[in-house]
Amino acid sequence: MDKILVHGGRRLRGTVKISGSKNSALPILAATLLTREPCTISRVPDLSDIHYMLTILSELGCEVERASGTVQIRAGKILTHAPYEIVRKMRASVCILGPLLGREHDATVSLPGGCVIGDRPIDLHLRGFEALGAVVRVSGGNVKVLADRLRGARISLRSKFGSTVLGTGNVMMAAVLADGVTTIDGAAEEPEVVDLARFLISMGAKIEGAGTRTITIEGVKELHGAEHEVIPDRIEAGTFLVAAAISGDGVTLSRVEPRHLEAVSAPLREAGFEITSHSSSMTLQPGSQRRPLKLDTVPYPGFPTDMQAQMCALLATTDGISVVTEHVFPNRFMHVAELKRMGANIELQNATAVIQGVPRLGGAPVMASDLRASAALVLAGLQADGTTEINRVYHIDRGYESIDEKLNELGASIERVKA
Numbered sequence: 001m002d003k004i005l006v007h008g009g010r011r012l013r014g015t016v017k018i019s020g021s022k023n024s025a026l027p028i029l030a031a032t033l034l035t036r037e038p039c040t041i042s043r044v045p046d047l048s049d050i051h052y053m054l055t056i057l058s059e060l061g062c063e064v065e066r067a068s069g070t071v072q073i074r075a076g077k078i079l080t081h082a083p084y085e086i087v088r089k090m091r092a093s094v095c096i097l098g099p100l101l102g103r104e105h106d107a108t109v110s111l112p113g114g115c116v117i118g119d120r121p122i123d124l125h126l127r128g129f130e131a132l133g134a135v136v137r138v139s140g141g142n143v144k145v146l147a148d149r150l151r152g153a154r155i156s157l158r159s160k161f162g163s164t165v166l167g168t169g170n171v172m173m174a175a176v177l178a179d180g181v182t183t184i185d186g187a188a189e190e191p192e193v194v195d196l197a198r199f200l201i202s203m204g205a206k207i208e209g210a211g212t213r214t215i216t217i218e219g220v221k222e223l224h225g226a227e228h229e230v231i232p233d234r235i236e237a238g239t240f241l242v243a244a245a246i247s248g249d250g251v252t253l254s255r256v257e258p259r260h261l262e263a264v265s266a267p268l269r270e271a272g273f274e275i276t277s278h279s280s281s282m283t284l285q286p287g288s289q290r291r292p293l294k295l296d297t298v299p300y301p302g303f304p305t306d307m308q309a310q311m312c313a314l315l316a317t318t319d320g321i322s323v324v325t326e327h328v329f330p331n332r333f334m335h336v337a338e339l340k341r342m343g344a345n346i347e348l349q350n351a352t353a354v355i356q357g358v359p360r361l362g363g364a365p366v367m368a369s370d371l372r373a374s375a376a377l378v379l380a381g382l383q384a385d386g387t388t389e390i391n392r393v394y395h396i397d398r399g400y401e402s403i404d405e406k407l408n409e410l411g412a413s414i415e416r417v418k419a
């Protein structure tokens with residue numbers, strides 16, 4: 001297995017280009033199953049999760065062609081059962097259920113794997129499908145959803161954690177071809193849901209309210225092929241902002257959507273950094289003094305759970321006491337034990353990390369446990385004395401396009417050791 005060696009102490013400076021959003025691209029690629037006509041999706045990042053999704057689509061019978069960030073897909077005649085061997089590698093494979101149900105009224109997928117960030121049920125997705133008239137069967141590790149016909153319905157996707165991002169997308173994809181009107185209450189408001197809705201609308205779907213808590217979908221008879229460019233990855237962008245905060249002397253992100261990053265920029269400003277935004281770029285400059293933070297992860301437009309681990313890496317060396325509470329995935333603190341191995345002073349109290357900033361971290365061998373935790377370890381390594389050896393880096397390749405090369409272009413010293 002590949003390793004990453006981060007030699008700490010280098011300063012970052014310059015411009016980094018942000019890739020297309022993984023979390024937007026995955027359901028959008030799945031949505032191409034809704035039409036027999038060809039679709040062209042551009043700005044698709046080159047990541048292992050995307051590769052899994054394209055493999056699933058090929059296995060289902062789609063013609064898939066990929067050339068430098070642009071993917072052409074034609075879902076002519078398709079199967080409705082995704083093979084376990086590929087599906088198990090990625091939780092987001094669950095988002096083929098909605099489009100297969102919508103088009104074929106029949107879908108079978110193995111129960112999802114993916115990030116190890118606590119229990120990740122799909123009960124809300126299934127509740128949505130049932131409300132549309134589907135029958136759900138769970139057996140032998142598979143979920144099967146079947147319907148004679150799908151009928152529009154009023155569906156609530158609220159849960160004690162807020163809403164569900166992929167669940168909202170899944171129900172939306174099933175409802176676009178249902179008879180009548182579907183209203184989703186408690187819908188996720190994330191930009192990735194809006195991007196998926198934009199793609200579906202360009203395919204001929206009738207959707208209103210994406211980006212708010214209530215989405216209304218008027219079913220249509222069929223969808224047609226369309227072209228779409230995926231939005232910039234706000235989590236990759238946020239990760240580079242934190243890298244710039246940790247050890248930057250002025251770093252600019254290009255091809256970003258600053259509006260999607262307000263919940264990340266605001267606490268970074270509060271922590272003492274200067275951020276200037278233009279229409280599609282942002283620059284972070286170090287401030288005169290770093291301040292600790294109180295952060296709570298919540299659904300969009302609040303501070304994202306996908307940025308929590310990276311912020312912990314910054315706060316680990318910020319003088320004073322910071323308090324970070326996870327409200328979306330209460331167990332998502334696997335990075336804490338690894339940061340402590342590097343000298344961080346962090347105490348976990350249920351879903352809250354109390355971080356007492358230390359002056360410096362020291363390089364150590366550490367283990368990547370999930371996607372964002374591994375990004376946090378790279379960021380910790382940038383500011384550590386000596387070398388940080390990060391094992392199991394396949395986690396980071398699931399969600400960051402060439403993070404080592406992009407950081408090196410900014411002045412970092414990161415080596416990838418091939419196994």
Ligand code: UD1
Nearest residue numbers: 023092120121122123124125159161163164165166328329
């Ligand atoms: C998506 C993102 C992930 C991000 C997460 C929250 C993708 C591919 N992944 O994951 O990076 O961390 O949103 O912003 O887009 N829940 C239920 N029942 C369900 C579904 C979810 O209880 O049926 C709970 C989850 O356990 C969690 C919360 O709802 O506590 C939010 O999860 P959800 O929004 O569904 O996450 P994903 O869409 O899987």
